[in-house]
Amino acid sequence: MALDPDAFLTDWHRIVAERDLDGLRARLAEDVSLGAPPYWTRIEGREVVHHLLDLILETIEDFTYHREWREGAELALEFRGRVGDLDLQGIDLITLDERSRVANIDVLMRPAAAIAALRDVIAPKMTAFLSARST
Amino acid sequence: MALDPDAFLTDWHRIVAERDLDGLRARLAEDVSLGAPPYWTRIEGREVVHHLLDLILETIEDFTYHREWREGAELALEFRGRVGDLDLQGIDLITLDERSRVANIDVLMRPAAAIAALRDVIAPKMTAFLSARST
Numbered sequence: 001m002a003l004d005p006d007a008f009l010t011d012w013h014r015i016v017a018e019r020d021l022d023g024l025r026a027r028l029a030e031d032v033s034l035g036a037p038p039y040w041t042r043i044e045g046r047e048v049v050h051h052l053l054d055l056i057l058e059t060i061e062d063f064t065y066h067r068e069w070r071e072g073a074e075l076a077l078e079f080r081g082r083v084g085d086l087d088l089q090g091i092d093l094i095t096l097d098e099r100s101r102v103a104n105i106d107v108l109m110r111p112a113a114a115i116a117a118l119r120d121v122i123a124p125k126m127t128a129f130l131s132a133r134s135t
Numbered sequence: 136m137a138l139d140p141d142a143f144l145t146d147w148h149r150i151v152a153e154r155d156l157d158g159l160r161a162r163l164a165e166d167v168s169l170g171a172p173p174y175w176t177r178i179e180g181r182e183v184v185h186h187l188l189d190l191i192l193e194t195i196e197d198f199t200y201h202r203e204w205r206e207g208a209e210l211a212l213e214f215r216g217r218v219g220d221l222d223l224q225g226i227d228l229i230t231l232d233e234r235s236r237v238a239n240i241d242v243l244m245r246p247a248a249a250i251a252a253l254r255d256v257i258a259p260k261m262t263a264f265l266s267a268r269s270t
Contacts, residue, residue: 035224035245036245036246037245037246037247038245038246038247039247040221040222067206067209067211067228069211071202071203071204074204076202076204076211086175088175089170090243091226093202106224106245107245108224108244108245109243109245110170110171110173110175110241110244111172111173111174111175112173112250112251112254113175115250119247
């Protein structure tokens with residue numbers, strides 16, 4: 001599998017639409033790095049990033065992609081959705097590796113209240129996941 | 136002046152680097168709409184958006200643009216900087232009108248602490264600005 005952003009995007013949209021967790025895992029580099037909306041410190045590694053992306057997709061309701069930009073291996077994918085009764089807008093900034101897997105993903109969102117609501121749902125689940133892994 | 140994203144970007148980067156406030160005003164449509172990081176409700180109109188962008192550029196230290204994407208009149212400009220001792224990453228999602236002026240701009244940032252710090256500096260100044268305008 002070589003660098004093919006078009007094929008990646010087709011597959012990524014299918015993965016998100018179908019919540020294909022195995023497909024999602026296959027599209028993440030082993031040392032993938034994720035910058036989450038609430039925190040500056042990055043999340044590193046395929047299993048942890050995979051779990052966090054799954055939780056984000058599970059928590060954001062009516063998740064839909066909108067505008068899309070690509071410059072070689074650098075992609076920017078705008079999305080919209082809701083957390084509870086809060087509308088939100090976000091963007092995935094993705095760097096692909098030479099095998100068309102996600103090497104780096106930064107997730108930026110607005111408004112601040114939606115970031116806080118998402119964090120309040122996801123942080124306890126991530127803590128439980130990380131605790132279970134470390135025992 | 137027709138739609139020319141390349142010319143817009145050259146001018147925009149100069150405007151930001153030089154803090155050219157008159158140049159900034161000329162690049163905003165009269166009915167420009169801005170989605171700020173903290174809030175869902177949008178800021179509307181050239182004078183208010185101009186003032187807010189000026190405050191954002193004034194408040195974020197070491198503001199520098201990084202990755203850049205364009206698809207016709209739709210632009211995505213990644214930036215980095217600091218508020219106090221907080222590093223931040225953001226993106227301007229810009230829609231140009233047919234005269235290469237900003238018709239719509241959404242500003243998304245991470246982490247949440249930097250959004251809160253920026254809001255704490257800017258919100259009182261915007262309130263003062265809006266109060267002065269309304270008297």
